[in-house]
Amino acid sequence: MQVVIAPAEELARTAADAVEELLARRPDAVLGLATGSSPLGLYDELVRRHERGLSFARVRAFSLDEYVGLPAGHPQSYRSVLTREVVARLDLPADALHVPDGTADDLPAAAAAYEAAIADAGGVDLQVLGIGTDGHLAFNEPGSSLASRTRVKTLTAQTRHDNARFFDDDPDAVPRHVLTQGIGTILAARHLVLLATGRAKAEAVHQMVEGAVSALWPATALQLHPHVSVLVDEAAAARL
Numbered sequence: 001m002q003v004v005i006a007p008a009e010e011l012a013r014t015a016a017d018a019v020e021e022l023l024a025r026r027p028d029a030v031l032g033l034a035t036g037s038s039p040l041g042l043y044d045e046l047v048r049r050h051e052r053g054l055s056f057a058r059v060r061a062f063s064l065d066e067y068v069g070l071p072a073g074h075p076q077s078y079r080s081v082l083t084r085e086v087v088a089r090l091d092l093p094a095d096a097l098h099v100p101d102g103t104a105d106d107l108p109a110a111a112a113a114y115e116a117a118i119a120d121a122g123g124v125d126l127q128v129l130g131i132g133t134d135g136h137l138a139f140n141e142p143g144s145s146l147a148s149r150t151r152v153k154t155l156t157a158q159t160r161h162d163n164a165r166f167f168d169d170d171p172d173a174v175p176r177h178v179l180t181q182g183i184g185t186i187l188a189a190r191h192l193v194l195l196a197t198g199r200a201k202a203e204a205v206h207q208m209v210e211g212a213v214s215a216l217w218p219a220t221a222l223q224l225h226p227h228v229s230v231l232v233d234e235a236a237a238a239r240l
């Protein structure tokens, strides 16, 4: 595990360098995309590099997760968010973005189909990650199996509180269920790039880097992966 402590703008550039190096090697790479505020600096940096000629035309992209039950086109569905923040600002074709189908009648079947789509693409080359204040990755809340694959999960009150800012500050408006890649799915990606900034993430970052591997802090599973870049600012690194 490589840990980089630097100001947020530098972290975004470091993460973008990893994406750019991958695309130089493999223009049809498979990127794993995260939502939340942590990767926004990276996405802005990728847009700047795209404007200078970096092409995403052959890239395939997979979302980490999706809310269950938000109607298609809801502005806070992760398909909408990733379309708005990433796809629409790059030359990445709209049909190259894959997101679990949170509107499916048969959610376990949608989860299995998502795993199959990732496998068909040859697996994820570089997975962008944020971390929840409780140490969750994607929507793998504390207690999630470290071997889990894409499935339905129930959000904790803490996560619904944290994400209420996207739903008019109303935790009750945040969906209760999600489809999320499992920890096992995430660990199958070839390179994991995790971004975290701010004091609120300090305990989760401390556990992830220095804590015992445990389902109670799902991000500790990253210690089991051979190629992880943890990119954190001073505040998020405060407990290291």
Ligand code: GLP
Pocket: 034, 035, 036, 037, 038, 039, 064, 065, 129, 130, 131, 132, 133, 137, 138, 139, 159, 163
């Ligand atoms: C959500 C997402 C996670 C993300 C986390 C942290 O719960 N499902 O993938 O890492 O929020 O979000 P933020 O980066 O906004 O702090």
